Amino acid sequence: MELLQLQYFCKVAKLEHMTKAAQELHIAQPALSKTISRLEEHVGVPLFDRNGRQIQLNAFGKAFLKKVEAALSLLEEGQRELIDLAGMERGRVMVATTTHKCFSEMIGSFMSLHPDVQMRITQASSEEKEQQLQKGEIDFSITFPPLELDGIDGVNILTEEIMLAVPPTHHLASRDSINLAEVAHEPFICIKEGNPFRAMTDAFCQQAGFAPNIVCEVDEHSAISHFLHAGIGIAFLPETLGDKVNSLRLIRLERPFCQRTYQLAWRKDRYLSVASRTFRDYVISYCAGLQKHSTVATSEEK
Template sequence: MELLQLQYFRKVAHLEHMTKAAQELHIAQPALSKTIARLEEDLGVPLFDRKGRQIRLNTFGEAFLKKVEAALTLLEDGRREVIDLAGMERGRVFLATTTHKCFTDLIGSFLAQHPDVQLRIIQASTEEKVQQLFTGEIDLCITFPPIERQGIAGISFLTEEIVLAVPPGHRLANRTSIALAEVANEPFICIKEGNPFRAMTDEFCRQAGFAPHIVCEVDEHSAVSHFIRTGIGIAFFPESIGDKITSFPTIRIDQPVCQRTYQISWLRDRYLSKAAQTFREYVVSYFAELKTGTSP
């Protein structure tokens, strides 16, 4: 049994598609098929159920995959720890976020202070982040709401208010705060379903005793801003974005409590490089200093 066989098996197991796996591994599909066949021969059992060109991980494969992922993660942890100890690596951090826009200032500040660190950032959903943490594809992830999953540790570093944005001239434009129930009959501009922000704001409305009357759904907050200016509806906005907008009023919500909390997470039992530890500590201290009004 060879290390390469295990790496190839993991990729095929995740994709359950030999051609796609071969493309991602940059090898020929027949060579990949032979490698998997040799692994199954060594183990004495099939790892996949095959029907024509379709393959599905079977019971043997599911059990073996758990051990393979644990073994490959431990080997990668060992490699990183040895490199750290030997001082051979300038420092690399693999980070996943739901959106990059909220943290551009943080990332720019970190890189300015740590120019030798190579920071690679990808955008991913919450479920993708969980999977990437367990497979070792990323060191850390920033997410909201906080991930509550066995084996994943995290630190909450930022809690911000969610405010209500209304068009200029709206009947509530001069208010500084409201109870959310007051806008139960208003038309809403919302982020599309499937986005964590949408799930969160739908829950706020449920707590206030109504379901929002949605007249427009968009992909991101910049599009929400455009439609608010047209006057077709009101919308929820994160405080961090709302504070930067002067073209329409934003109103604080007193009831229910409308907030979101960001967390930086990592795999509890996995080795974190010095660079990743430094970035994690920087994120927490950066927002702690912002809260107290000191310069990060």
């Protein structure tokens, strides 16, 4: 059994398409097919079900894939640890994050301070980030809500208030704060279902004793302001987006108190390189500064 066979097997298992896998691996399709066949001969069972040109991972293949992914992850970590010990690594950090403005600025700041560190940043759904973390495909995930999974460690790095955004002509625009129940009959502009933010805001409304009257659903927060300006409804927005909605009115929600917390998560048994540990320390310090600034600003407003 060769390392290359295992790497090729993982790629075919992921795509379940021999031609596409060969293209991504930059090898000829017949050569890839032969490699997979040799691997199946070695393990003694077929790893894929084949039906003409269709290929699908079978029960043997699924069981084998879990072990192969774990083995390849350990080998990669071992290599990184040896390079660290030899003092040769210039650094590499792999992060799955959100589109949050604070985090893009934070990562850009880190890269400016550490130009030798190679950053690989991906945007992914909560489910994808969780899977990538558990498989060892990334070093860190920046996510909300915080993950509570066996084998995953993490630290809460940023808590932000969720505000109610209304057009400047809205009858509540003069208010600094309200109870959420006061807008039970207002039309809402919301993020689409399936997004963690939507699940969170629906839960806020449930705590306040009502289900939101949703008149418009959008894919992301950047689209909400357009409909707010059109006077279609009101919307939940994170406080950190306040500088992007200067012409709108942000109102603090007192009951229930609405906020969300972001977590920096990593796999407990994954070796973290010097670069990764440096990044983790920087994120914690950077977000602590943001949180302190936010607390001071809130106190001054009061």
